[in-house]
Amino acid sequence: MRNLTLLLLFVSFISCGQDKRPIQGETEFQREMNAQFKDATETPLTEKDRKHFTALEFFKFDSIYVVTASFKRTPNEKPFKMKTTTNRRPLYVKYGELSFTIKGKDLKLNIYQNQGLLEKEGYEDYLFLPFLDETNGEESYGGGRYIEARIPEGDTMVIDFNTAYNPYCAYNSKYSCPVVPRQNYLRVKIEAGVKAYKKK
Incomplete structure (x- = not known):
């Protein structure tokens, strides 16, 4: 049972890590732009497009x-x-x-x-x-x-x-x-x- 709990915790951790993907970009400017476009409070994207957005x-x-x-x-x-x-x-x-x-x-x-x-x-x-x-x-x-x-x-x-x-x-x-x-x-x-x- 303890092993199963640890496994579930590990899977949960991996899932969270996948949601928090590093901001893409070759330069600081590119990373800043991508971060802004991912941010719901700053992005110019429609809500629909933001949900599918990965990087410019x-x-x-x-x-x-x-x-x-x-x-x-x-x-x-x-x-x-x-x-x-x-x-x-x-x-x-x-x-x-x-x-x-x-x-x-x-x-x-x-x-x-x-x-x-x-x-x-x-x-x-x-x-x-x-x-x-x-x-x-x-x-x-x-x-x-x-x-x-x-x-x-x-x-x-x-x-x-x-x-x-x-x-x-x-x-x-x-x-x-x-x-x-x-x-x-x-x-x-x-x-x-x-x-x-x-x-x-």
């Missing part, structure tokens, strides 16, 4: 896509209402321009500041870097991806495309997401960051 799909980390860009401040830009996937029109301003090279191609992106976040604690120096590239609609989400950034101290900024993530709209239609401005289309494949989400 990422391009393999590649240092080619970690670039030091030249940063040019554009101080005289007028705020504008950015298009989103709904009728919401948040106020943004073009904060600066980033110039860099990937695979021998000279590229440029505009970087933006959300005027509504300026008063929010912790977001005073937050910048928004949305982009489109030639993986969209194939390996990556068709609507483009985003990168989070902070106001640089000098005239350069490191852009790590390995941390590019999808708008929440890629996972759930209830969200309102900024539409990437056409000026931020990169005529190159950015094979880094989060891939397109495929529902199980």
Whole structure:
């Protein structure tokens, strides 16, 4: 009887261990993303999709896509209402321009500041870097991806495309997401960051 009890305890322990699978991911960014998507209080996934979720799909980390860009401040830009996937029109301003090279191609992106976040604690120096590239609609989400950034101290900024993530709209239609401005289309494949989400 004692042996049977021990066996049952062992089986129970193994079952619990299987439920607590380690968070998947090759990099810290990937593990943080997967942890967030598993968390019922943070995930953008529908309840149905979260139950079947194991991990997001990422391009393999590649240092080619970690670039030091030249940063040019554009101080005289007028705020504008950015298009989103709904009728919401948040106020943004073009904060600066980033110039860099990937695979021998000279590229440029505009970087933006959300005027509504300026008063929010912790977001005073937050910048928004949305982009489109030639993986969209194939390996990556068709609507483009985003990168989070902070106001640089000098005239350069490191852009790590390995941390590019999808708008929440890629996972759930209830969200309102900024539409990437056409000026931020990169005529190159950015094979880094989060891939397109495929529902199980």
